[in-house]
Amino acid sequence: MTNGFKKHSIKHLSASSINLWTNAPDVWVAQYLFGKRGPMSSAAMRGICTEDAVVAVLTGTDVAEALKAAHDKFDGFFPIGDEKTTKERDMIQPCMALALDALKDYGEPEFPEEGQEKISITAKTDDYEIPVIGFLDLVFPKQGVIIDLKTTGRMPSTMSAEHQLQRAIYQKAKGNQAVKFLYVTPKKTSLLEDGDPNELLVTAKKQISRMEKFLRAGSKEDIAEVIPVNPNTFYWNGAEAIREELYGI
DSSP states (O other): OOOHHHHTTOOOEEHHHHHHHHHOHHHHHHHHTTOOOOOOOHHHHHHHHHHHHHHHHHTTOOHHHHHHHHHHHHHHHOSSOOHHHHHHHHHHHHHHHHHHHHHTTSOOOOOOTTSSEEEEEEEEOSSOEEEEEEEESEEETTTTEEEEEEEOSSOOSSOOHHHHHHHHHHHHHTTTSEEEEEEEOSSOEEEEOOSOHHHHHHHHHHHHHHHHHHHTTSOHHHHHHHSOOOTTSGGGTTOHHHHHHHHOO
């Protein structure tokens, strides 16, 4: 019997795909079976641009030059800013400055020639085997620490379940190094490492197995006909036309 992943040509998973499957399977089907993705949000682009600027400075670029490149990249996606996008853009500079201050004692991170370091672990049962991949933000091998940078408007006291799974995957792949998430708002930073990686991965494997069994059920068109659709989830923000096209809702 062909397993569900091979049936639908899914070659790997990631923390984000597992989390999306868990939280919004209708959106997961749209993205991973039909290749239909909504536009990138201004908050997500703010995070990307801030990380780019931090990495640039840590590897030798002038602060002003790194910030300008980050703003230029943001403006390339959102050339005319409304109130929300302007707010996100304005977060880049203070988040960059605070992140750099929090990371100042770690030295220069190391990167492979192709950019971010890719990690992979394998989820498998008698029915399937599939890699779960990820890409590391900042690797400080001399300190034995890996740091993932998260910019946010509101500081969490505890890592979200989604971020805990991401950290668990990284920790499993890099067992000899500590994995921490650096949360940065425009006003403060916090370094967190919540959740038991082994427990989280056991639960994730159960979700992966349910996903694989679900994918065996039929073609992508068959699946789209029966998957429950929640039009009210924020995961559809900016992708309402895709939902209407695919599900008629």
